[in-house]
Amino acid sequence: ADVKKIAVIAGDGIGPEVVGEALKVLKKTEELYGYQFETTHGLFGGIAIDEKGTPLPQETLDICKAADAVLLGAVGGPKWDNNSKELRPETGLLGIRKALGLFSNIRPANVFDCLKEASTLKPEVLEGTDLIVVRELTGGIYFGEKFRRQGAHGEEAVDTCVYNVVEVERIVRQGFEIARTRRKKLASVDKANVLETSRLWREVVNRIAPEYPDVELEHVLVDNCAMQLLRRPSSFDVIVTENMFGDIISDEAAMLTGSIGMLSSASLGEGAFGLYEPVHGSAPDIAGQGISNPIATILSVALMFRLTFGYHEAAQAIEDAVKSVLDAGHRTGDIAVDKSKAIGTTEMGDLIVAAI
Amino acid sequence: ADVKKIAVIAGDGIGPEVVGEALKVLKKTEELYGYQFETTHGLFGGIAIDEKGTPLPQETLDICKAADAVLLGAVGGPKWDNNSKELRPETGLLGIRKALGLFSNIRPANVFDCLKEASTLKPEVLEGTDLIVVRELTGGIYFGEKFRRQGAHGEEAVDTCVYNVVEVERIVRQGFEIARTRRKKLASVDKANVLETSRLWREVVNRIAPEYPDVELEHVLVDNCAMQLLRRPSSFDVIVTENMFGDIISDEAAMLTGSIGMLSSASLGEGAFGLYEPVHGSAPDIAGQGISNPIATILSVALMFRLTFGYHEAAQAIEDAVKSVLDAGHRTGDIAVDKSKAIGTTEMGDLIVAAI
Ligand SMILES: CC(C)[C@H](C(=O)O)[C@@H](O)C(=O)O
Ligand SMILES: CC(C)[C@H](C(=O)O)[C@@H](O)C(=O)O
Numbered sequence: 001a002d003v004k005k006i007a008v009i010a011g012d013g014i015g016p017e018v019v020g021e022a023l024k025v026l027k028k029t030e031e032l033y034g035y036q037f038e039t040t041h042g043l044f045g046g047i048a049i050d051e052k053g054t055p056l057p058q059e060t061l062d063i064c065k066a067a068d069a070v071l072l073g074a075v076g077g078p079k080w081d082n083n084s085k086e087l088r089p090e091t092g093l094l095g096i097r098k099a100l101g102l103f104s105n106i107r108p109a110n111v112f113d114c115l116k117e118a119s120t121l122k123p124e125v126l127e128g129t130d131l132i133v134v135r136e137l138t139g140g141i142y143f144g145e146k147f148r149r150q151g152a153h154g155e156e157a158v159d160t161c162v163y164n165v166v167e168v169e170r171i172v173r174q175g176f177e178i179a180r181t182r183r184k185k186l187a188s189v190d191k192a193n194v195l196e197t198s199r200l201w202r203e204v205v206n207r208i209a210p211e212y213p214d215v216e217l218e219h220v221l222v223d224n225c226a227m228q229l230l231r232r233p234s235s236f237d238v239i240v241t242e243n244m245f246g247d248i249i250s251d252e253a254a255m256l257t258g259s260i261g262m263l264s265s266a267s268l269g270e271g272a273f274g275l276y277e278p279v280h281g282s283a284p285d286i287a288g289q290g291i292s293n294p295i296a297t298i299l300s301v302a303l304m305f306r307l308t309f310g311y312h313e314a315a316q317a318i319e320d321a322v323k324s325v326l327d328a329g330h331r332t333g334d335i336a337v338d339k340s341k342a343i344g345t346t347e348m349g350d351l352i353v354a355a356i
Numbered sequence: 357a358d359v360k361k362i363a364v365i366a367g368d369g370i371g372p373e374v375v376g377e378a379l380k381v382l383k384k385t386e387e388l389y390g391y392q393f394e395t396t397h398g399l400f401g402g403i404a405i406d407e408k409g410t411p412l413p414q415e416t417l418d419i420c421k422a423a424d425a426v427l428l429g430a431v432g433g434p435k436w437d438n439n440s441k442e443l444r445p446e447t448g449l450l451g452i453r454k455a456l457g458l459f460s461n462i463r464p465a466n467v468f469d470c471l472k473e474a475s476t477l478k479p480e481v482l483e484g485t486d487l488i489v490v491r492e493l494t495g496g497i498y499f500g501e502k503f504r505r506q507g508a509h510g511e512e513a514v515d516t517c518v519y520n521v522v523e524v525e526r527i528v529r530q531g532f533e534i535a536r537t538r539r540k541k542l543a544s545v546d547k548a549n550v551l552e553t554s555r556l557w558r559e560v561v562n563r564i565a566p567e568y569p570d571v572e573l574e575h576v577l578v579d580n581c582a583m584q585l586l587r588r589p590s591s592f593d594v595i596v597t598e599n600m601f602g603d604i605i606s607d608e609a610a611m612l613t614g615s616i617g618m619l620s621s622a623s624l625g626e627g628a629f630g631l632y633e634p635v636h637g638s639a640p641d642i643a644g645q646g647i648s649n650p651i652a653t654i655l656s657v658a659l660m661f662r663l664t665f666g667y668h669e670a671a672q673a674i675e676d677a678v679k680s681v682l683d684a685g686h687r688t689g690d691i692a693v694d695k696s697k698a699i700g701t702t703e704m705g706d707l708i709v710a711a712i
Contacts, residue, residue, distance in 0.1 A: 090549040120586050125476040141497070141517065146552035156520035157556035161497065164512035191600075193446040196502035200513035223603045226582070227611035230476050244547075247579045248604055255583035 003036045004309060007067035009060065012046040012089065013282025014292035014345075015073025021294035021349030022071060022301050028353045029305075029314045040067065044096070045075025045089040045282075055092025061099055069308040070100075070275040071300065074282035097137050102267035102275055103167070104174050105135040105246065106307075109253040112262055114326045115335055119258025121233070126257070128234040132178060133253055135246025136171040137267055139163050140197070142243045163197045163242065168204040174268075175240025176212040185216045185237035189225045189245055201242060222249070229253055254279050261293040261334045264300035266307050274308045276300040286333075290344045293332040295322055298352055321355035359392045360665055363423035365416065368402040368445065369638025370648035370701075371429025377650035377705030378427060378657050384709045385661075385670045396423065400452070401431025401445035401638075411448025417455055425664040426456075426631040427656065430638035453493050457625035459523070460530050461491040461602065462663075463635065465609040468618055470682050471691055475614025477589070482613070484590035488534060489609055491602025492527040493623055495519050496553065498599045519553045519598065524560040530624075531596030532568040541572045541593035545581045545601055557598060578605070585609055610635050617649040617690045620656035622663050630664045632656040642689075646700045649688040651678055654708055677711035 008023070010016040026037050042060035049055050055075070064070050076089040085091055096102075110130040116123050144160030172188065179186040188205045190198035202219060209217050220228065222245045229236065229252055241249060254260050263279040278296030286292055302318040305311035330351055333342040343351075364379070366372040382393050398416035405411050411431070420426050432445040441447055452458075466486040472479050500516030528544070535542040544561045546554035558575060565573050576584065578601045585592070585608055597605060610616050619635040634652030642648055658674040661667035686707055689698040699707075 088549065094550070120478055120481040121476050122478055141515075142550055144514075148552065148556070151520050153520040153522040155556070156518055157552040158500075159497075159517040159551045159553050161515040161517065162512055164507050164509040166509040191603075193444065194450070194498055195515045196504065196513040197515050200504070200511070223607040226604045226608040227616075230586075230608065230611045244600075245604075247547075248582045248601075251579040252582040252586065252608065255586045260583070 003038050004069070005038045005040070005067040007064045007070040008039045008041045009044040009064075009070060009072045010041070011044055011073040011075040011282060012077050013074055013284040013287040015045075015075065015282055017287070017290065017292050017345050018278065018294040018297040019071065019073040021345060021352075022297040024349050024353050025298050025301050025318060025356065028356050029311075029318070032317075032356065033311070033314050035311065035314070044072070045092055046077050046080045048092065049080055049083070049087050049089065055087070055089050056095040056099075061096065064096065064100060064275075069273065069304050071297075071304065072275055072277035073297065074278065074280065076282050077284040094142060096275070097267060098143065100273070100275065101138065101269035103136060103138045104171055104268045105137040105250070106178070106266040106268065107133040107135065107250040107254065107263070107279060108265075109133065109250070109257050109263060110259070111257045112259050112323075112326060115259050115262065117258070117337070118335060119256060121230070121256050121258070126233060129257060131233070131236040131253060132182070132238050133246060133250035134171065134175045134178060134238060134240040135250055136167065136242045137246075139167045140243035161195070161197050161244070163200055165200065165204055168201050169208065172205050172208055172240055175238055176208065176215050179215045179238040180212065183237040184214055185218075187218050187220050187225070187236055187239045189220050189222050189239055189241035189249060191222050191245070192219070193221065197242065225249055226252060229256060261332070262295050262299065264296050264303050266303050268307065272308045274304065276304040290346065291333050291342070292345050293334045294345050294349050295332075295352070298322060298349070317356050318352075321352045324355050325351045359394050360425070361394045361396065361423040363420045363426040364395045364397045365400040365420075365426060365428045366397070367400055367429040367431040367638060368433050369430055369640040369643040371401075371431065371638055373643070373646065373648050373701050374634065374650040374653040375427065375429040377701060377708075378653040380705050380709050381654050381657050381674060381712065384712050385667075385674070388673075388712065389667070389670050391667065391670070400428070401448055402433050402436045404448065405436055405439070405443050405445065411443070411445050412451045412455075417452065420452065420456060420631075425629065425660050427653075427660065428631055428633035429653065430634065430636065432638050433640040450498060452631070453623060454499065456629070456631065457494065458623035458631055459492060459494045460527055460624045461493040461606070462534070462622040462624065463489040463491065463606040463610065463619070464621075465489065465606070465613045465619060466615070467613045468615050468682065471615050471618065473614070473693070474691060475612060477586070477612050477614070482589060485613060487589070487592040487609060488538070488594050489602060489606035490527065490531045490534060490594060490596040491606055492523065492598045495523045496599035517551070517553050517600070519556055521556065521560055524557050525564065528561050528564055528596055531594055532564065532571050535571045535594040536568065539593040540570055541574075543574050543576050543581070543592055543595045545576050545578050545595055545597035545605060547578050547601070548575070549577065553598065581605055582608060585612060617688070618651045618655065620652050620659050622659050624663065628664045630660065632660045646702065647689050647698070648701050649690050650701050650705050651688075651708075654678060654705070673712050674708075677708045680711050681707045
């Protein structure tokens with residue numbers, strides 16, 4: 001049989017809890033659809049710093065490389081916030097992206113009808129909002145040379161933002177390809193009136209655009225994009241942008257949907273391999289209380305099914321199950337209007353598993 | 357008598373129209389308060405490209421340098437968008453900031469009660485929102501070395517982000533000082549988990565903070581800031597950040613107030629000299645029709661009175677006049693609910709002048 005290998009990295013804070021529920025979902029689909037998953041667990045982030053002295057142990061990287069996909073919970077927490085750079089969870093995150101060649105971060109931001117009220121935006125503005133931010137993930141100022149030096153005015157710090165045409169082209173193509181499967185609109189976000197990397201970015205976009213005559217392209221300056229997301233969120237379909245801008249814009253987009261506890265993401269490289277994780281963080285303040293919301297992680301499994309395994313039917317079944325449980329009124333504390341009626345992490349997981 | 361010299365740079369698009377109304381306000385305050393203003397006009401932006409072959413003619417720079425303050429309308433438009441870098445209006449904007457040493461951009465984002473409905477945010481979320489973004493304006497990736505080169509994967513572009521301790525310290529101090537005059541809360545926005553310049557930034561903030569024990573300091577990562585602005589806008593008082601992050605965050609903040617047509621900004625250096633301009637752009641699509649909203653430019657005069665001239669009474673009178681005209685229901689097209697009742701640029705200017 002076709003055994004799929006999944007590297008499971010629970011991480012820190014609520015990571016282990018929410019991943020636990022996602023694993024139940026995996027198991028249920030094995031029973032229902034005859035899939036076979038082989039899961040291997042790896043240490044990553046803060047817990048790996050504590051137990052192995054590094055946020056990304058070689059062993060964890062090996063487990064990921066041997067797998068078809070990675071399921072990640074969340075990493076980080078105040079305990080490690082003041083560590084030196086090498087001993088911080090984020091360094092592991094940047095390391096794993098680079099080591100696995102995950103140059104493309106796919107962040108859907110859509111509105112769950114039953115959660116529309118959770119947004120701080122007016123419902124009529126939000127209506128129909130369903131966008132995907134495609135963020136370049138292994139280049140730009142995140143990975144360019146960084147250093148300190150003595151200058152004429154004392155100490156100075158330097159970050160370098162570098163992009164080559166190959167890096168830009170592959171992510172921009174992905175943006176066009178994804179737009180093609182959706183509403184056929186692509187917004188390319190840059191700061192071409194100031195940055196050289198953005199001018200290169202825009203040149204590449206304009207060079208490639210004629211190959212996608214069916215996709216309507218617009219160039220949006222990043223500052224304007226931050227505004228337009230607020231003014232007309234539903235007019236965006238796919239947004240493609242570089243690493244730093246994508247970090248900011250994707251978080252803004254996620255928050256405006258009001259569904260931040262529900263959103264999943266995929267980080268992809270060449271081929272079908274991908275790393276899947278919820279958009280929310282490790283929420284150390286509520287970790288271990290059994291009250292965290294496992295839906296984003298469960299939906300990350302659905303995304304994994306679609307993008308890495310091609311298990312579309314099961315992906316749909318998971319997404320439908322989530323919807324039906326929400327429609328039935330079940331809520332974890334983060335999304336409950338009446339907090340006294342909130343259910344716990346495992347209860348939510350069980351309900352979704354039962355509904356699949 | 358104490359004659360104040362004001363360099364007036366109308367610029368492109370609606371710039372000349374809105375500046376025209378602001379000049380009427382200046383004149384009215386001369387009559388009422390006995391002030392004396394000497395205005396000198398300079399070409400800048402697209403119009404300077406057309407007439408002088410450069411967005412920032414030396415003559416204009418000289419006029420600004422000889423003045424106590426600069427009043428700027430707006431620059432740019434599609435006509436110049438595809439020009440080479442040296443012949444673009446934005447290049448003039450960056451040039452004037454650098455040449456005049458305007459390292460600090462002050463961008464208030466507050467809600468006009470009568471315009472609360474114009475925001476896409478829910479009124480109850482917006483309630484009480486009144487923040488100022490203090491953006492570093494002459495450093496960072498905007499002004500670092502930029503170039504193209506051939507790399508292993510073809511052409512590549514490079515931008516360099518540089519900050520020294522002096523640059524960070526002076527803007528951070530300004531943030532603390534402004535916070536001190538307000539609700540005494542400062543949010544310092546960086547990306548210290550990734551960028552070396554942000555780590556330097558945070559070090560400087562933490563070193564200076566003990567000098568301002570009365571100001572409550574929080575460090576916010578830029579991606580999180582983009583989210584928190586949406587979730588809890590009224591909890592921010594002063595936000596201080598570097599150039600690129602400030603560009604994005606200040607526009608997001610402006611848009612969420614729903615008052616983008618009403619917001620003014622100041623760009624300051626050492627001493628009292630300042631450049632004042634509306635936050636909105638040159639709006640080429642409505643230029644010349646006499647329908648643009650002059651309020652942001654008129655409020656820029658009030659800001660000039662406060663920050664450069666210390667004319668607080670007149671500043672207050674201008675702000676009160678704007679408020680009373682709005683409270684009386686007068687609206688230009690951009691802020692009118694019933695567009696058929698909208699008044700024109702000069703009508704709005706006249707009403708405000710009469711109300712001072
Ligand atoms: C933790 C941090 C390094 C990371 C990033 O900036 O990429 C996070 O914000 C994200 O978006 O995944
Ligand atoms: C036009 C552009 C160069 C400028 C900037 O990015 O600083 C503008 O967006 C602004 O915020 O004043």
